[in-house]
Amino acid sequence: MSLNAEHVFFRYGRKGPWILEDRSFHFDRGERVALLAPSGSGKTTLAMLLAGYLTPQKGRILLGGAPLPGKGACPVQLICQHPEKAVNPRWRLEKILAEGGPLRGELLDALGIERAWLTRFPLELSGGELQRFCVARALAGGADYLICDEISAMLDVITQAQIWNVLLAEAEKRGMGILAVTHNRHLATRIADRIETL
Amino acid sequence: MEQKTDTLLELHDLSVSFRMYERGASQRELTVISDLHLTVRPGEIVAVAGSSGSGKSLLASAILGILPDNATVRGHLHYKGEELTAERQQALRGTEIALVPQSVAYLDPLMKTGAQADGHKKPRPTVRREQLFARFGLPKQTGRLYPFQLSGGMARRVLLSTALLTDAALIIADEPTPGMSTEQAVEALTVFRELADDGRAVLLITHDIDLAFTFADRIAVFYAGTTVETAPAADFKEGPDALRHPYSKALWRALPQNGFTPIDGFQPVAVRLPAGCLYAPRCPHKTAECEEKVPPVREIRGGEVRCYRFTGKNGGCDVS
Numbered sequence: 001m002s003l004n005a006e007h008v009f010f011r012y013g014r015k016g017p018w019i020l021e022d023r024s025f026h027f028d029r030g031e032r033v034a035l036l037a038p039s040g041s042g043k044t045t046l047a048m049l050l051a052g053y054l055t056p057q058k059g060r061i062l063l064g065g066a067p068l069p070g071k072g073a074c075p076v077q078l079i080c081q082h083p084e085k086a087v088n089p090r091w092r093l094e095k096i097l098a099e100g101g102p103l104r105g106e107l108l109d110a111l112g113i114e115r116a117w118l119t120r121f122p123l124e125l126s127g128g129e130l131q132r133f134c135v136a137r138a139l140a141g142g143a144d145y146l147i148c149d150e151i152s153a154m155l156d157v158i159t160q161a162q163i164w165n166v167l168l169a170e171a172e173k174r175g176m177g178i179l180a181v182t183h184n185r186h187l188a189t190r191i192a193d194r195i196e197t198l
Numbered sequence: 199m200e201q202k203t204d205t206l207l208e209l210h211d212l213s214v215s216f217r218m219y220e221r222g223a224s225q226r227e228l229t230v231i232s233d234l235h236l237t238v239r240p241g242e243i244v245a246v247a248g249s250s251g252s253g254k255s256l257l258a259s260a261i262l263g264i265l266p267d268n269a270t271v272r273g274h275l276h277y278k279g280e281e282l283t284a285e286r287q288q289a290l291r292g293t294e295i296a297l298v299p300q301s302v303a304y305l306d307p308l309m310k311t312g313a314q315a316d317g318h319k320k321p322r323p324t325v326r327r328e329q330l331f332a333r334f335g336l337p338k339q340t341g342r343l344y345p346f347q348l349s350g351g352m353a354r355r356v357l358l359s360t361a362l363l364t365d366a367a368l369i370i371a372d373e374p375t376p377g378m379s380t381e382q383a384v385e386a387l388t389v390f391r392e393l394a395d396d397g398r399a400v401l402l403i404t405h406d407i408d409l410a411f412t413f414a415d416r417i418a419v420f421y422a423g424t425t426v427e428t429a430p431a432a433d434f435k436e437g438p439d440a441l442r443h444p445y446s447k448a449l450w451r452a453l454p455q456n457g458f459t460p461i462d463g464f465q466p467v468a469v470r471l472p473a474g475c476l477y478a479p480r481c482p483h484k485t486a487e488c489e490e491k492v493p494p495v496r497e498i499r500g501g502e503v504r505c506y507r508f509t510g511k512n513g514g515c516d517v518s
Contacts, residue, residue: 012347037379038351038379038381038382039349039350039351039352039354039377039378039379039382040348040349040351040352044349044350081350081376081377082301082302082303082350084301084303085303112464114464114467116467116469125251126250126251126255127250127300127301128249128250128251129250129251150350150376150377153376153377153405154250154300154373154376154405155250155405156247156248156249156250156252156405156449157405157407157449157452157453157454158249158448158449158452158460158461159249159250159460160405160452160454161452161454161458161459161460162460164458165458165460183377183378183379183380183383184380184454185380186408186453186454186455187454189454190454190455190458191454
């Protein structure tokens with residue numbers, strides 16, 4: 001089963017410039033790909049298209065030959081660049097985590113999530129702490145593909161290494177495919193088997 | 199309280215705590231920054247690196263006096279040799295001291311970015327803003343767009359421009375580079391370097407320590423709300439042997455290009471801070487002394503460190 005973008009065209013609005021023009025992209029389960037490209041070149045847009053948050057004006061996104069399912073938890077999970085914008089500010093973190101699926105204690109421990117944080121609101125946590133919740137939420141369901149859009153840019157290097165090591169171990173165990181969007185070439189070569197540019 | 203006239207900003211024994219409700223009406227104090235020392239001199243870029251949630255952004259808010267009402271700041275804050283009082287903070291922020299906020303959510307969603315960057319300044323610095331946008335590689339029409347129409351990296355560069363358009367003597371940049379490509383981040387830091395060479399100062403809060411090595415003069419390493427080490431940037435370039443505190447060494451080793459090895463354990467939470475050295479629970483070299491008393495700041499080899507185990511013998515390093 002592979003995740004494909006086939007000749008995708010996308011622009012915001014009816015008259016905006018094309019962000020993606022005739023772009024194809026392919027990756028398999030178990031593959032680890034890094035996407036390196038300058039800012040504003042459509043990396044986040046491609047990530048959102050692949051995860052089904054946006055639909056292309058032309059072209060198709062196919063998962064194992066079929067369009068992404070419209071119901072239930074999406075097998076392609078996206079972890080966003082700005083965690084503070086990816087959570088409901090009026091929900092406690094417990095409820096936010098439960099959206100992804102049942103809580104797994106060992107995953108919370110591996111990510112360094114303190115149990116005391118579960119009853120707090122997103123505003124009471126730092127960006128790095130919040131991002132761990134977003135990672136846990138994405139891993140809680142049965143995702144086959146994980147799209148990581150600059151997930152560690154706001155983390156300190158020790159936390160970055162911790163989170164990536166957890167993610168890579170989890171991906172290895174479940175045979176997930178990982179697409180990492182990043183600006184850091186060192187990080188890209190460290191985590192990916194294949195580096196793509198836009 | 200000694201005062202140095204050659205420093206622009208001096209923080210001495212600074213602590214920040216929050217009053218929080220526990221259960222019903224009972225309150226408790228939560229200390230998030232404790233005995234922090236930091237000096238910034240004119241012409242200098244001081245990078246603040248360290249773990250997420252160690253209070254780096256709160257430090258920025260404390261200097262600007264924009265903490266919420268339930269926060270208490272203790273200790274000494276001096277700007278240009280004079281006490282930084284609440285009135286003075288209010289007068290200085292935005293003009294003498296400028297902030298580059300951490301989150302792109304700080305942009306007004308209903309205002310075009312060009313007008314936001316210009317601010318209330320009269321006459322409008324439109325020409326300078328356009329030059330700055332062009333320098334950061336933002337397309338010409340960016341000024342006419344709303345924040346939601348920008349990518350993450352573009353919004354960052356707009357935020358950065360808002361601070362650079364002021365004539366502030368001190369710029370506090372709270373993570374200005376995530377989302378930017380390496381070239382753009384280098385350009386942004388080059389602008390900071392030029393400002394510093396011009397006699398202004400930049401307090402750069404960042405996780406991009408490899409960029410900080412290259413552009414900053416000194417690096418202050420934060421852990422759990424205090425500085426564990428302040429070192430010349432050159433020491434970080436040299437590697438763990440030149441560094442003093444075990445946490446700084448661990449930071450260096452966790453970089454993707456130098457091993458990518460995290461250390462075990464987590465930063466202590468503010469409710470349960472250890473009695474002694476804040477790093478002791480994770481430190482492989484701790485002794486009984488470390489767990490009892492907070493180590494004082496000591497000056498060693500042109501840097502400052504809070505560690506009992508570091509004596510500076512044998513070329514400077516007895517803790518690896």
